[in-house]
Amino acid sequence: MAEKLPKGYRAAGVYTGVKRNPTKKDLSLFISDRPAIAVGVYTQNLVVAAPVKLCQSRTPAKSILAVVANSGVANACTGEQGDKDALFMAAKTAQTCGVDPEQVLVMSTGVIGEMLPMDKISAGIDEAFPLLNTDEQSLVDAARGILTTDTVHKIKTREFEIDGVQICITGVAKGAAMIGPNLATMLALILTDANISADDADAGLKDAADESFNCISVDGHTSTNDTVLLLANGSAGGPQLSGPALAKFQATLVEVCEDLAQSIPADGEGASHLITVEVHGCQTRRDAVKIAKTVADSTLVKTAIAGNDPNWGRIVSAAGYAGIEFDPAKVSLLVNGMLLYDQGQPVKFDEAAVSESMRSQRDTGIVLLMDGGEASARFWTTDLTAEYVRLNADYHT
Secondary structure: OOOOOOOOEEEEEOOOOOOOOOOOOOOOEEEEEEEEEEEEEOOOOOOOOHHHHHHHHHHOOEEEEEEEEEEEEEEOOOHHHHHHHHHHHHHHHHHHOOOOHHHHHHHEEEEOOOOOOOHHHHHHHHHHHHHHHHHHHHHHHHHHHOOOOOOOOEEEEEEEOOOOEEEEEEEEEEEOOOOOOOOOOEEEEEEOOOOOOOHHHHHHHHHHHHOHHHHHOOOOOOOOOOEEEEEEEEOOOOOOOOOHHHHHHHHHHHHHHHHHHHHHHHHOOOOOOEEEEEEEEOOOHHHHHHHHHHHHHOOOHHHHHHHOOHHHHHHHHHHHHHOOOHHHHHEEEEEEEEEEEEEEEOOOOOHHHHHHHHHOEEEEEEEEHHHHHHHHHHHEOOOOOOHHHHHHHHOOO
8 A cells, every 4th residue: 555644644854964874864744734632652661761751741632733753863861951852842843833832742763862953953843844745755754754773664554444434544663673562662653534532542552552562572672762652633534433433443553553563673673584473372462472572582582583493492492481371281383384393292394494484585483372272462573693783783872
């Protein structure tokens, strides 16, 4: 599906000089033409960046009109001046766009501990405002303005119809490393023209994040700036969604969030595989998530996948130390659809074929069958390569 903005939104992305590379945009502006409901979910780190504190203080809200975001400098661990700079970003955006400062949300990402160059940020907001547009390129420019070490921009759009009303949900995101729930070193902004209540938006985003952004990990590092915002401006028209219509919206929101969530570890720094860990047959979803996350976070599992090694013992043993009770004699394991371990015992399999299936494609699927209940979960991660170590050893913090 083509990348597009929902009705009633405009976007722009520019280069301000915050980043050293002038070919990379570093400031994004998103505008709703009418007051939008806004809700958010945020980092679980006790060290919270200034823009996160600002957004937390302003959401949930019913009249947000703008979101301004920068990349290159995170405005984290910057003390009282950082808080003032986040407020300035909101105030400057409000002045330029002709709205109230309280109607602006702020996101930042990049190097921790450096002060924002506010002269460049201010000039960038002035530059972005006349460029605001509804076309696909403007959306792409804005999506690129929030990237740091990402190699590709991340945009996902889904449309559906309810009682003759066409509804669109589009999300943009950034993230490639320092990824670990809750949330990750990531920003995401999800825009919809659906007519939904603030309570439904708040509950819906939390549920969608639990199914998606809180089920990704690259290195288990929860950052200071993690933010997911959802704006709903009702521009599609029609009555406020409820009942089956609201359920359809929620299902689509989860799909958009899952699409974005998968794209983050898929773009993981130095990664050669995107790993999907599925766990089925647990007593509760929480148990399934815990097992899946433990497997996904295992350094030995990650390095085995990097080496295209179907080392099933590492996977089974990781499940065993997840802290969840299960019957080891009932556990089965498949890798890329091939059975490696069945009902607590190894089975004969073509090791070369499994290894080649890992080597020949970026996606690797791990499926654990626990046979202890009806609950299941999925978790996405990457392998661990020497290139990941090199990139993060060289990255200035």
